Amino acid sequence: MSKADFLNCPAPRPVPADFDREGPGRFFNRELSWLAFNWRVLEEAANPDVPLLERVRFLSISGSNLDEFYTVRVAGLRGLVRAGVVKPSADGLTPAEQLARIDRTARELMAEQQVIWTALQKELRKERFEIVGPEDLTGADRGRLADVFMEQVFPVLTPLAIDPAHPFPFIPNTGFAMAIKLRRREDGAPLEALLPVPNQVSRFIKLDGGRPGVQRYLPLEGLLEVFLKQLFPGYETMGLLTFRVLRDSDLEVEEEAEDLVREFEIALKRRRRGEVIRMTVSAGAPEDLRDMVVEEVGSSRDEIFEIDGMIGMAALSELIDDSRPDLLWPAYKPRVPERVQDFEGDIFAAIRQKDMLLHHPYETFDIVVRFLQQAARDPNVVAIKQTLYRTSKNSPIVAALCEAAEDGKSVTALVELKARFDEAANIRQSRALERAGAQVVYGFIDWKTHAKISTVVRREGSELVTYSHFGTGNYHPVTASFYTDLSLFTCDKALGRDATRVFNYVSGYAKPEGLENLKISPLTLKSTILECLEEEAAHARAGRPAAVWVKVNSLIEPEVIDALYAASQAGVKIDMIVRGICGVRPGVQGLSENIRVKSIVGRFLEHSRIACFGNGHGLPSAGARVFMSSADWMGRNLNRRIETMVEIHNPTVHAQIVEQIMAANMADEAQSWVLRPDGSFIRPGADQGEAFNAHHFFMENPSLSGRGRVGTGDAPRVAQRREEPT
Template sequence: MPQADFLHAPFPEPVTLPDFDPTGPGRFFNRELSWLEFNWRVLEEATNPRVPLLERVRFLSISAANLDEFYTVRVAGLRELAREGNTTPSADGRTPAEQMVVINEDARALMDRQQAIWRALRDELGENGIAILTRADLTETDRPALQAHFLENIFPVLSPLAIDPAHPFPFIPNTGFCLALRLEHEATGRRRKALLPVPHQINRFLPLPPDGACDRFLPLEELLLAELSSLFPGYRLVDSCAFTVLRDSDLELEEEAEDLVREFEIALKRRRRGEVVRMKITAGAPAPLRELVMRELHVAADEVVEINGLMRISTLSELMLDSRRDLQWPGFTPRVPERVQDHEGDMFAAIRQKDMLLHHPYETFDMVVRFLEQAARDPDVLAIKQTLYRTSRESPIVAALCEAAEAGKSVTAFVELKARFDEAANIRQSRRLERAGAHVVYGFIDLKTHAKISAVVRREGKRLVTYTHWGTGNYHPITARIYTDLSLFTCDPALGRDAARVFNYLSGYAEPEVLENLSIAPLSLKPRLLEWIAAEADHARAGRPAAIWAKMNSLIDAEVIDALYAASQAGVKISLVIRGINGLRPGVRGLSENIRIKSIVGRYLEHSRIVCFGNGHGLPSDQARVFMSSADWMGRNLVRRVETLVEIHNPTVKTQIVEQIMAANLADVAQSWVLHPEARAARVPNDPEAFNCHRFFMENPSLSGRGSAGASDAPLLTHSRD
């Protein structure tokens, strides 16, 4: 494996920005523009020649889905503030109206870029035997089978809608996709307008019989236009356009809801009916149809985006064909940790041996499921307590909890109903748990329970032992295949007591008076974080080695950013891996010359949250203080959510986090973007042999999963210890 030294990675030299006030709002990047910058990075992976073709198509679809969600939540909120005349500036000094202007400009450029990339990818797909057709490409041989398929499998689902005084314009739900039509009666010449909603229950891309070695697909809307005579007999098509709408999807809850579940069920219905925040329509749409749709949907001109190309790019994910694995990432089977295998699959025996940290998806998330399944079936297990923020529809975690409850064990599930876009699924899961006999607790109305904790109380001889699992990601076995996250399994008594105190806080609102090895938001996590950053600055001022390594999804909290600026000015070397939103301006002389930030965008979505403090010894060091967390460094996580920050004391696990996981992330070149002081990110130039942290983790087992530590057991990245 190639050796790598992050301290000599190609990072920009600190710069002096002209007319820059290090105490003014310019020291922060705008949150929304930073998010757009991240989505540009996702989109540019669709052009990366080292990424397999269909995976590039997937990156394109992800960028479109991301942008849609951004508008339905973030932009919807800003739009409302701007309309109300709110002029409160964001951290970077922009009012909501000013932010809307630059967001819309950048987003439109991004959508134009998406269409350009799609045109190039469509051509490349054709060269590789995957053709996306229009109805004009259909042959006479295609038509009979297509018509039969249409009448049997699509026609019954459709609802063509005439628009006239007797048939008012219908409600178009969030993400609704429609064809607007002008029709002419062939006998009388009478014209009328109509809508044809495109059903989302049917796949967008319909497979056609192969043409030789070429797989062919027809977009559903093209088939609908080809078969209009079946929907509007006696009429011919004059002209048409397609449009799709995004609606305000943020939820507002009554603070004193008597029945929180019922309140959420009502709010979810309201989400479908939120105001339109953006409408996309075919470029060059006929004026009568465009004006009709805009008027009836109450859409302003600046909320309309013309699309010269493919609508609903997010649906391109349907083209991830099982038959074309040659155009996707090579298969990878997550490892079962050797220590678990040594104990013949017994999770409790493996954890008793010593703490075990699994790095998903490289180590299988099935171990988390197995932990709970074994607890459900173990006659010595008395109780299980579990937080659930996001999980899958047919969740094996929920199934294990139900099995345990039905077996007579005490099961308490802390279900977060406010997990955005998963609220409905969580309501279903909570009902299922209640039917099985579990206690279901919904936590706080004004706080989201985002912590990932599982506790199993087991009788062993004459004592009770609490086994705990602490995660940086969700209890979701599907996303765990593509999200990088950490799972700590331990039977450390202090962490067992800490877990019990947190669960009591969630169920009884009783703030814990003491936590032995844990900090939690909103009570102690942020103050401790600020305290440890300040302590590192004190080490630097005293002439001792001082360093901070941290990895997270987002960094926005102004107080934390200012603390990092102060630490940088004191001489602390700060290296950050931030996947998405970032408000800190790195590499500015006099402010942040000792701070460097990179983003990793690649095969897996970086999701784990880690922070390491040199503790007067620099990094890496055996004396470092090392933490894993469920929280990003954002106001919502640190102030408005229940989150955990767990300190790692086990030497093997500390080595694994510092010298394997963090070192590899910091050393990555192949998938890295470096953030510049001017708020732009640049891909690190690299060659085909450049170090790739995802490939490294796929090829090298984690330390604690093997049950022994050391460079002889697994290749470690080496770093300068200056």
């Protein structure tokens, strides 16, 4: 499948007249849908409206995305093929068929990455920002680099001869290395050698000196090529091969493991030795050298990607720093909610006045951190409970929890060890919490705890008041600076009781009974979505206004998709923002003609999960049912994880989500890609300089529920315009 199959086709391929609306073709394939998303990310690297170094960042993201896709999703499909599994997925493709289509698409995507990188380098040179090769170095450059090489690189390198006495070493996941074909000068004796490069070595070396005002960078492989004589004295180089290895990084945990933490520590070590999933090699190397490396690494021919250019696009992120602000997005400082300022920073007082919804990163995530820091230092706080799925390395949230525990407060931390690629960090955090005296709970073995909940119990007079925080994103201050997420603060008694029941469920395995305003997976969240869709269909059949707005990262759960189709056929107008994977085929007559799907890809990563149901009033409406959730609409989130979905009753928060956040996202054109019935995407606002940009709107306008004494009357709403599917 080519780029044209995914993006900006002149006209969508028509759906055949005999299309089976009940067959597997009603679903898009999960893996191909993800690749379509990564094409959209890559397109931002070629978008002239994006600052130049931000385009480099998008290129890097497309590379790291593809790496993770291979080490997890492709690895899983290869495992199914090896096991002889031929059962098709919901869309009708067998694992082998999926792998064949993935391979064709990924090869074209990686080729396009090189084309874009070549173009970006030309534009960077115009801005006095250069990526140079060994051939561009002056004698003065080489003299200065000699010191850099000997002091910063040489000490961590271990050149290895490859012969019967020196077997080929293990190359770990994401391992980068250089294979060299050498000849001894004194007698012409051949030698094959390997130069593994530790991940701790920077991929780009900044060059000092040269022309004033010009930043220059030399890729690491260029530096190694220049100084091969120091690594192999007495030899001349006859051929080079640079290569990078990706391995299976999925984890399997024994269900009956006695000590879950210990099992994960062992599993992390096993991850280094996963089977090879993809190997990228430099073009133009001697064929015998390439064959030797491929055989020794243990890679098959269909896992080899030959690259004429940059290997390991993810490493381009090293080039992006603050030294060239003119090539980055204009600096943006998140707002502190006016209501918090009205109460001189007392977050509990601000919440007591009424519920407060923060829209990150436009409102600072620091309020979430300060909520827990204030709780840790407040003598009236008696207990804190906190979920931790992903958090930063030196997390201020974990520090606040440790401080509270050391102060004698009852602290319970629900740490999810199975947060993919963050397991090691979470283990370190759990050890620190235990040392501080916190009660650390690891939750279910089979189900990840993905819910985002924090509760603070505070003694106020003769009562214990529970302050709760529900989020759509992780408790991670770094990602909160560029992920769009929602944070709901409330001291609503029912929500406080519900949050406590969820913590008790995860710690004690006792199913909660009598949840008042909270829906949770895998018990009631999916059934609530299905019930709301059916209720909306009933409104449509009765002639009442019927509409649904959905915003998620991924949507592939077959039963939910079929419910969306049924609602569409009943006449419900359904508008969805699905950033990444989407299994819904919109705009098909008789199946989904009332469904419109788009993806927003821009400065910030859309991450919040929201669902609005018109409830017989249409949208936007004060009478709609509105929910915010930690869950995407995927099988794993709805059936095999602990997730939450909070129904919004506070009128101001309700209006903020419906009339401001969702309306602006629906109105966005500048960053939106519209999904068409054939699976391709078109960007209708690409050539419209004045197209509405939701990110710009949120950066410029305060949120409704965070308003202080000014009130909410003058806060902007967004007029909603619905377009029919293209």
